[in-house]
Amino acid sequence: MNLLLFQPGELDAGAALTVADGRARHLLDVLHVGPGSEVRVGAVDGGIGTASVIAVDAGRVTLRCRLGDPPPRPRVDLLLALPRPKVLRRLWAQLAALGVGRVMLTNAERVERNYFDTHLLTPAVYEPLLLEGLQQARDTWMPRVTVHRQFRRLVEDELDALCPAAIRLVAEPGEAPRVSRALAHAPPEARVLLAVGPEGGWNAFELSQLEAHRFTRVGMQARTLRSDTACVALLTLVHDALAAG
Amino acid sequence: MNLLLFQPGELDAGAALTVADGRARHLLDVLHVGPGSEVRVGAVDGGIGTASVIAVDAGRVTLRCRLGDPPPRPRVDLLLALPRPKVLRRLWAQLAALGVGRVMLTNAERVERNYFDTHLLTPAVYEPLLLEGLQQARDTWMPRVTVHRQFRRLVEDELDALCPAAIRLVAEPGEAPRVSRALAHAPPEARVLLAVGPEGGWNAFELSQLEAHRFTRVGMQARTLRSDTACVALLTLVHDALAAG
Numbered sequence: 001m002n003l004l005l006f007q008p009g010e011l012d013a014g015a016a017l018t019v020a021d022g023r024a025r026h027l028l029d030v031l032h033v034g035p036g037s038e039v040r041v042g043a044v045d046g047g048i049g050t051a052s053v054i055a056v057d058a059g060r061v062t063l064r065c066r067l068g069d070p071p072p073r074p075r076v077d078l079l080l081a082l083p084r085p086k087v088l089r090r091l092w093a094q095l096a097a098l099g100v101g102r103v104m105l106t107n108a109e110r111v112e113r114n115y116f117d118t119h120l121l122t123p124a125v126y127e128p129l130l131l132e133g134l135q136q137a138r139d140t141w142m143p144r145v146t147v148h149r150q151f152r153r154l155v156e157d158e159l160d161a162l163c164p165a166a167i168r169l170v171a172e173p174g175e176a177p178r179v180s181r182a183l184a185h186a187p188p189e190a191r192v193l194l195a196v197g198p199e200g201g202w203n204a205f206e207l208s209q210l211e212a213h214r215f216t217r218v219g220m221q222a223r224t225l226r227s228d229t230a231c232v233a234l235l236t237l238v239h240d241a242l243a244a245g
Numbered sequence: 246m247n248l249l250l251f252q253p254g255e256l257d258a259g260a261a262l263t264v265a266d267g268r269a270r271h272l273l274d275v276l277h278v279g280p281g282s283e284v285r286v287g288a289v290d291g292g293i294g295t296a297s298v299i300a301v302d303a304g305r306v307t308l309r310c311r312l313g314d315p316p317p318r319p320r321v322d323l324l325l326a327l328p329r330p331k332v333l334r335r336l337w338a339q340l341a342a343l344g345v346g347r348v349m350l351t352n353a354e355r356v357e358r359n360y361f362d363t364h365l366l367t368p369a370v371y372e373p374l375l376l377e378g379l380q381q382a383r384d385t386w387m388p389r390v391t392v393h394r395q396f397r398r399l400v401e402d403e404l405d406a407l408c409p410a411a412i413r414l415v416a417e418p419g420e421a422p423r424v425s426r427a428l429a430h431a432p433p434e435a436r437v438l439l440a441v442g443p444e445g446g447w448n449a450f451e452l453s454q455l456e457a458h459r460f461t462r463v464g465m466q467a468r469t470l471r472s473d474t475a476c477v478a479l480l481t482l483v484h485d486a487l488a489a490g
Contacts, residue, residue, distance in 0.1 A: 002469050090335065093471075094471070094474045097468065097470055097471065097474055098468070098470070098474065098478070099468065136469060136470065136471055137468040137469055137470060138468065138469060139468065178485065178488070178489065179485075180425070180485070180489070220481075220485075223342065223343070223344065223382040223383065223384065224247050224381060224382055224383060225342055225343070225381065225382060226338075226339070226342065226381055229339045229342055229343065229477055232474055232477040232478060232481070233343070233477060233478070233481040236465075236477070236478040236481050236482060237481060237482070237485060240423065240424075240425070240465075240482060243423070244423065244425070
């Protein structure tokens with residue numbers, strides 16, 4: 001844990017935070033803090049700063065927090081065909097660590113219907129995994145997660161409201177301009193909406209729907225990657241291209 | 246499985262291959278092949294082509310193979326501080342899928358000694374995971390894996406023989422030239438040797454040793470990533486930069 005995250009409501013009027021859960025155990029058993037220790041802290045969706053431990057008592061740790069500015073908000077949103085549960089489980093923390101503003105999980109022909117039954121789509125299950133990723137990467141911006149069982153309704157009716165004014169890219173294996181070229185002339189504060197298909201790919205209808213709604217194709221190498229590897233790779237390329245702009 | 250891999254010795258003089266293991270079950274239960282079906286096949290470290298199923302009998306599948314050229318050999322080698330076993334397990338298939346010529350796992354101050362006791366460093370355990378990644382990505386080049394308990398000996402004495410004539414990069418969080426800039430003037434067939442440290446980073450001595458042996462620093466974002474995410478991200482950036490050259 002490179003950053004101790006707390007919910008804004010956990011802070012009292014005097015900027016004191018008391019933790020008694022897994023965070024307290026991490027502070028005591030891994031970081032071996034005591035009164036006077038300094039740790040890096042952040043408020044979910046808020047500022048980052050440092051905190052001094054002011055009391056340790058029976059597994060409870062109380063810290064006085066001094067928060068500065070929030071980190072920059074991630075400029076990438078992800079539209080992802082729902083991967084199989086085993087892959088999704090691996091992916092949550094990595095998505096938060098790489099930085100995404102919004103994750104829209106959607107259906108597609110090559111997504112199996114029973115994938116939607118997984119408990120990994122329950123906020124109580126995925127939020128701790130997202131927090132783990134944020135704490136790893138020292139970020140505070142909790143990705144917004146929505147689940148869309150109807151691909152067509154998402155693309156036609158919902159996407160403009162969820163992700164206005166973004167450059168839209170859809171990744172396909174094979175020949176297509178590289179991400180860095182597609183984003184070479186992106187304005188300085190541009191946001192990107194990246195669509196990543198199922199492991200078998202989008203079908204022709206889905207791809208034409210995406211292209212009809214302003215998505216342009218980008219390619220990687222010729223290699224076919226597992227969904228989690230592909231997401232990490234593509235988010236890396238988008239972030240890298242935006243940082244270069 | 247996007248490619249059925251076999252060891253060159255499995256092919257008989259008439260280019261016939263008989264499988265009766267997990268590959269046969271995949272052919273029969275997932276791909277539902279029968280006589281006349283065509284599947285994509287490859288020889289480990291060799292060519293890629295197609296095969297026709299010529300017989301199915303009691304869980305055994307026999308195919309006639311027609312192999313073409315091997316895919317291009319991956320132009321990236323990885324020097325990786327040994328990650329904790331849970332992370333290493335996730336990483337094997339992804340490394341093979343992304344494409345690495347050689348993986349050198351090494352010690353560092355911030356690598357715990359007991360990480361070297363894991364069965365994940367046994368070829369019988371990691372080779373099937375590497376094959377899984379190759380089959381996913383349709384590659385045949387099996388990464389060469391070596392384990393180096395002495396970082397200093399590796400860098401001073403062994404690296405020049407293991408990875409001659411490569412551009413050497415060491416990834417560090419924070420301010421440093423981006424990968425694409427570091428490789429902007431790489432010659433067309435250049436190989437890259439990428440060093441990725443432990444989650445706590447290389448210590449100052451290790452970093453100075455690497456820099457004394459022709460490694461130049463490259464940066465990513467300010468974010469601290471888990472070893473597996475960092476490896477996928479960095480290998481993606483190196484492959485992308487080499488493909489652009």
